[in-house]
Amino acid sequence: MDNIYILLAWVAGIIIVLFFGKALKVPLKIAMRLLLNSLLGGMVILVINFLGQYINFHISLNFFSALIVGTLGLPGVILLVILKYLL
Secondary structure, X not given: OHHHHHHHHHHHHHHHHHHHHHXXXXXXXXXXXXXXXXXXXXXXXXXXXXXXXOOOOOOOOOHHHHHHXXXXXXXXXXXXXXXXXXX
C-alpha cells in the first residue's frame, strides 16, 4: 500500500516539474533572444567605432548601449548617434 503512495508522489512531482518547465520555457526564450540581440548590438557598436576612428567618432560600448541597439536595431543605432551629437 505504501508503494502506491510513493508512486503517486513521484508521478505528481514529475507533472509539477513538467508544468513549471513549460511555464518557464517562454520567458527563457525571450531572455535568450534579448541576450543574443544585445551581443549583436555590441558587435555593431564595435564596427561603428572601428569605422568612426577615421573621423574621430566613437560610441561608448557598455551594456545599455548594446541593449538599445540589440532591441531597437537600426533605429537604436540612429538614436545613439543622435545622442552622441546632442550630448
